[in-house]
Amino acid sequence: MAILTASSCISPTLAAGTSVGGMTNGRDSGLSTGSFDLASPADDRRVRDLADVLMAPGSSVESLRNVAADPTEPLDLRLAVMLARSRTDVRRLDWSGRVAIVFAMWGEQRRMRPRDKDNPTGEDALHTKLDQLSWLFSDSAVDWHVYAVDDGDPEDSAATAQERANEHEQGGRVHVLRLADALPASSGPLVGLSHVDESRKGGAIVYGASVALADGCDAVVMTDADNSVNLAQVGLLLRQFRDGADVVVGDRKHPEAVLVKAEARWGPGIVVLRHMQRMVGRALFGQGLRDTQAAFKLYTAAALGDILAAPSTYGFAFDSDWLYASIANGRTIERVPFAFIDSFEESASITQGPMTTWESLLRGLVAAARARGVDHDAEMAAVVDDYANAAELDVVVQNLPDELEHASDADLGSRDLMTPQQLRSWLDQLRHSGS
Numbered sequence: 064m065a066i067l068t069a070s071s072c073i074s075p076t077l078a079a080g081t082s083v084g085g086m087t088n089g090r091d092s093g094l095s096t097g098s099f100d101l102a103s104p105a106d107d108r109r110v111r112d113l114a115d116v117l118m119a120p121g122s123s124v125e126s127l128r129n130v131a132a133d134p135t136e137p138l139d140l141r142l143a144v145m146l147a148r149s150r151t152d153v154r155r156l157d158w159s160g161r162v163a164i165v166f167a168m169w170g171e172q173r174r175m176r177p178r179d180k181d182n183p184t185g186e187d188a189l190h191t192k193l194d195q196l197s198w199l200f201s202d203s204a205v206d207w208h209v210y211a212v213d214d215g216d217p218e219d220s221a222a223t224a225q226e227r228a229n230e231h232e233q234g235g236r237v238h239v240l241r242l243a244d245a246l247p248a249s250s251g252p253l254v255g256l257s258h259v260d261e262s263r264k265g266g267a268i269v270y271g272a273s274v275a276l277a278d279g280c281d282a283v284v285m286t287d288a289d290n291s292v293n294l295a296q297v298g299l300l301l302r303q304f305r306d307g308a309d310v311v312v313g314d315r316k317h318p319e320a321v322l323v324k325a326e327a328r329w330g331p332g333i334v335v336l337r338h339m340q341r342m343v344g345r346a347l348f349g350q351g352l353r354d355t356q357a358a359f360k361l362y363t364a365a366a367l368g369d370i371l372a373a374p375s376t377y378g379f380a381f382d383s384d385w386l387y388a389s390i391a392n393g394r395t396i397e398r399v400p401f402a403f404i405d406s407f408e409e410s411a412s413i414t415q416g417p418m419t420t421w422e423s424l425l426r427g428l429v430a431a432a433r434a435r436g437v438d439h440d441a442e443m444a445a446v447v448d449d450y451a452n453a454a455e456l457d458v459v460v461q462n463l464p465d466e467l468e469h470a471s472d473a474d475l476g477s478r479d480l481m482t483p484q485q486l487r488s489w490l491d492q493l494r495h496s497g498s
Contacts, residue, residue, distance in 0.1 A: 149298030163275035215259035265381030313359030341476025375434035380427025
């Protein structure tokens with residue numbers, strides 16, 4: 064059960080019966096309960112209702128930015144502030160363009176169906192996305208569509224997605240695709256992918272984005288199949304897009320972000336992998352792009368044209384590859400804070416094996432850095448070549464070198480903490496000790 068409860072403490076400025084900038088906080092009507100269950104359609108509706116209250120005439124949603132960033136505030140209220148800001152941005156757009164929301168599917172049958180006693184991990188994910196987008200874009204001229212792409216799922220996520228789409232009033236906006244149907248390709252962005260089993264999410268996203276572009280979409284938003292990202296926040300991305308950004312990256316590490324993440328599922332050595340990742344990916348992290356894997360990004364059609372001309376990876380590192388390409392082509396990249404509430408029970412990093420995911424991520428990051436010709440730590444890239452396999456990473460993640468024991472997240476990737484040679488020596492000791 065994915066029930067997440069925040070502190071019931073609220074700031075004096077938002078106490079029941081008071082207002083900020085002319086808006087009440089919604090607690091008067093009992094809308095804010097302090098908790099939020101991402102698998103509950105009722106909670107999802109309640110948070111949208113709370114956002115509507117925050118957007119009452121005469122209100123100033125921007126004045127509540129500090130509320131969303133305050134972890135002592137109720138979680139549902141913080142999420143509602145993000146939604147209210149997003150919908151306010153959409154109302155101000157005065158834009159009639161076409162937006163695609165693309166996500167990959169692998170093992171998503173249960174999360175796409177409602178939760179019940181026979182389906183305890185259900186999230187009703189597709190219907191929830193459609194409800195969120197319908198609310199966000201109501202009374203706007205934005206033409207939105209969803210592209211759900213099966214990444215070779217042996218259980219056929221595509222069939223479940225189509226079934227669920229057919230049962231929703233907005234189902235006509237859903238385009239269900241199977242990556243396997245596009246392979247092998249003799250030309251285009253999938254030419255480097257010979258079989259669907261070689262894809263690790265990236266191939267499905269590449270395919271979905273390419274179809275969206277062919278359909279005339281002006282902007283493409285990447286997300287995940289679960290409910291971790293409330294898509295009623297897409298307006299936060301569109302605002303930056305309309306202000307001229309070519310790429311807009313959702314940043315969970317931003318001071319104003321709302322982040323509820325189950326970090327405990329990793330061992331202490333996860334910082335070793337992040338140290339490797341950031342040292343190789345210094346062209347990204349050096350620009351402040353610390354949250355490269357967040358499943359909430361927008362790319363313009365022009366930026367995607369550059370990227371899809373020659374993808375360097377079809378694995379989990381596609382995010383980094385796309386950002387590398389955007390940097391290499393001089394694209395304008397902006398970051399925005401957003402709300403992310405982890406849905407981890409059937410995450411691919413769990414069902415497919417977390418270190419299988421990290422192997423694909425690290426090796427893909429190296430391949431992308433080399434293919435795009437961007438600045439990276441070549442010595443650490445060689446360490447990845449030699450040690451980044453799932454079996455060894457399973458051991459690494461349970462151990463921690465002294466050099467990184469007290470490392471802050473902001474300092475990971477610095478040679479001052481641990482050089483590639485020092486890490487290589489530690490990995491050799493770990494390999495030979497059989498730990």
